Amino acid sequence: MATEPISAGSSAFIITGAAAALLGPVLGPAVLMAFSAVIGSLLALGGVKTESKWDAVRFTAVAVGLSLALTGTGVWLVEHFTPLPGSLAIMPVAFCFAAARNLIIDFIGKLLDVVVSIVGRKGGA
Numbered sequence: 001m002a003t004e005p006i007s008a009g010s011s012a013f014i015i016t017g018a019a020a021a022l023l024g025p026v027l028g029p030a031v032l033m034a035f036s037a038v039i040g041s042l043l044a045l046g047g048v049k050t051e052s053k054w055d056a057v058r059f060t061a062v063a064v065g066l067s068l069a070l071t072g073t074g075v076w077l078v079e080h081f082t083p084l085p086g087s088l089a090i091m092p093v094a095f096c097f098a099a100a101r102n103l104i105i106d107f108i109g110k111l112l113d114v115v116v117s118i119v120g121r122k123g124g125a
Contacts, residue, residue, distance in 0.1 A: 033094045037067035040098025048102070059101075066105070067098035 041063030050056045071094040078084055097104065 029090050033071055033090045034064070034068065036090075036092070036094040037064045037071070037098040040067060040095040041101065043095075044099045044101050062105075063098045063101035066101060067094050070097045070104070 038060070041060045044063055045056055045059055048059060050059060071090060074093060075090060
């Protein structure tokens with residue numbers, strides 16, 4: 001029985017997951033959040049056509065940065081306004097933010113368009 005070859009994206013996904021499983025308990029929740037963001041960005045990268053390796057690296061970097069910023073903000077809000085520990089659901093949240101990179105960026109773009117149109121109407125009156 002022959003096995004099917006593993007693509008580069010799949011192997012990166014597997015290696016990152018293994019590193020998160022091994023290093024997470026030692027290095028703490030921040031590392032788990034970062035690894036989860038990388039895993040989510042690799043998942044999102046699988047559905048995107050990139051022209052070069054640098055485009056793929058930029059896509060992944062933006063997804064990870066966006067995920068860390070949104071997850072960190074969420075953790076801060078949960079810890080400051082509720083009695084719940086912020087790191088309770090840190091991994092799935094970071095993963096979902098990174099995997100939904102394109103949707104989040106599209107939403108932010110539309111939100112900025114609305115704000116610009118509102119400010120433009122009030123400024124021109």
